[in-house]
Amino acid sequence: MAVTSRDVARLAGVSQPTVSRALRDDPRVSDETKRRVREAAALLGYVPSEAGRALSSGRTRRIGLLVTDLGNQFYSHIIAPLHRELEARGYQLVLHTETTDESVAERLIANGLDGVILATTTVDSVVPVRLRDRGLPFVYFNRTAAYVDADATVVAPAAGFQAAVDRAMELGHERIGAVFGPENTSTGQSRELALRAALTARGVGLDPSRVRRGPFDTRTGDDATASLLGLAEPPTLIFCGNDVVAYGALNASGRAGIGVPEDVSIIGFDDLPPASWPIIQLSTIAYDYAHMAREAGRLMVERIEDAPNEYAHVEFGTTFVERRTLAAPRSH
Incomplete structure (x- = not known):
C-alpha cells in the first residue's frame, strides 16, 4: 500500500494539513515542525504528488499573472520576486499575456487557476467583474479597477x-x-x-x-x-x-x-x-516594487487559503532619487 500524508502526519505527530504546509516550506510552520515532518517523510519514503494534492484539496496550486502590456519593461522586473514568493508558499506562477478583455476572463478560468494577480488592469476593465462573478479570487498589483474592490498592492x-x-x-x-x-x-x-x-x-x-x-x-x-x-x-x-x-x-x-x-x-x-x-x-x-510583488503573492495565497472577510489595500511609499538628469536650468 502506498504511503500517504496521513501516515507521515501520524509518525510526525502533526495534522495532515500541517504535513502539506511543512513540505512546501510554508513560513507559517515552525522550523522544528518542518524538520519532524521531513524526517518522517524520508523514513516512510513518502513523495508528495502534485496531482494528489490537487485532487484532495480541490486546488491546482497554480496562480496566474495577467500582463497585457508585456512590452513594458517594468513587468519583467516583478516576475522573479513574485515567482519566488509563490514558490515558497507551494504555488506555481503561470504567466498570461492576453490582450482582449472579451476573452481573457474565460481563458483564465478555463486554465484551472486557483487565483489571478492582475498587473495591467485599466480602470474600466471588465475582467475583475467577470472573475468576481465566476468566483475566481484575484489581487490587483500596481493598478486597480473602478468597479470591483479586491486585495491590492499599490504605490x-x-x-x-x-x-x-x-x-x-x-x-x-x-x-x-x-x-x-x-x-x-x-x-x-x-x-x-x-x-x-x-x-x-x-x-x-x-x-x-x-x-x-x-x-x-x-x-x-x-x-x-x-x-x-x-x-x-x-x-x-x-x-x-x-x-x-x-x-x-x-x-x-x-x-x-x-x-x-x-x-x-x-x-x-x-x-x-x-x-x-x-x-x-x-x-x-x-519605491520597493520587488517587495510590492512579493506582498501581492502573499495576499493571493491568503485569499485562496483563508478567505479573509476584509480586503487588504497595501500602499508602498515613494522617495526621490536624484541623479545626473536633474540640474539647475541654464538661465538660473
Missing part, C-alpha cells in the same frame, strides 16, 4: 513627487512639462494628481501646453518630448509617467541635440535597474 506617489518638486524649485525650475500615462489607468491618474498637488503646494501651475499623455512606453516619451522641445518656450524640466517613458525622453533629447541636464532636466518614476546605469543616471521616483 502612494505623493511623497516622492513632493520631494522631487521641492528639489526642482530649489534649483530654479519654473517651466515644468509632464508626460503622463494613460488616463484609463489608476497609475496614470494617481501620478498626475500627485504631481499637480505637489506643484500647487509650491504655487506653480502646470501649463496645459506642456502636458502630454500616452501609453507607458518609450515611444510615448520620445514623441511627447520631441513635441515639448519644439515649443516656443519649452519646459526646463519634464516629469515622465515612468522610467520607460523617460528613456524615450532621453532619446528624443539626444536626437535633437538638446543636452540633459544642461538644456532640459528629466525625471522618471519606478527606479528600474537601468535608471542607475552610468550611461543613463536617471533622476526618478523610487
Whole structure:
C-alpha cells in the first residue's frame, strides 16, 4: 500500500494539513515542525504528488499573472520576486499575456487557476467583474479597477513627487512639462494628481501646453518630448509617467541635440535597474516594487487559503532619487 500524508502526519505527530504546509516550506510552520515532518517523510519514503494534492484539496496550486502590456519593461522586473514568493508558499506562477478583455476572463478560468494577480488592469476593465462573478479570487498589483474592490498592492506617489518638486524649485525650475500615462489607468491618474498637488503646494501651475499623455512606453516619451522641445518656450524640466517613458525622453533629447541636464532636466518614476546605469543616471521616483510583488503573492495565497472577510489595500511609499538628469536650468 502506498504511503500517504496521513501516515507521515501520524509518525510526525502533526495534522495532515500541517504535513502539506511543512513540505512546501510554508513560513507559517515552525522550523522544528518542518524538520519532524521531513524526517518522517524520508523514513516512510513518502513523495508528495502534485496531482494528489490537487485532487484532495480541490486546488491546482497554480496562480496566474495577467500582463497585457508585456512590452513594458517594468513587468519583467516583478516576475522573479513574485515567482519566488509563490514558490515558497507551494504555488506555481503561470504567466498570461492576453490582450482582449472579451476573452481573457474565460481563458483564465478555463486554465484551472486557483487565483489571478492582475498587473495591467485599466480602470474600466471588465475582467475583475467577470472573475468576481465566476468566483475566481484575484489581487490587483500596481493598478486597480473602478468597479470591483479586491486585495491590492499599490504605490502612494505623493511623497516622492513632493520631494522631487521641492528639489526642482530649489534649483530654479519654473517651466515644468509632464508626460503622463494613460488616463484609463489608476497609475496614470494617481501620478498626475500627485504631481499637480505637489506643484500647487509650491504655487506653480502646470501649463496645459506642456502636458502630454500616452501609453507607458518609450515611444510615448520620445514623441511627447520631441513635441515639448519644439515649443516656443519649452519646459526646463519634464516629469515622465515612468522610467520607460523617460528613456524615450532621453532619446528624443539626444536626437535633437538638446543636452540633459544642461538644456532640459528629466525625471522618471519606478527606479528600474537601468535608471542607475552610468550611461543613463536617471533622476526618478523610487519605491520597493520587488517587495510590492512579493506582498501581492502573499495576499493571493491568503485569499485562496483563508478567505479573509476584509480586503487588504497595501500602499508602498515613494522617495526621490536624484541623479545626473536633474540640474539647475541654464538661465538660473
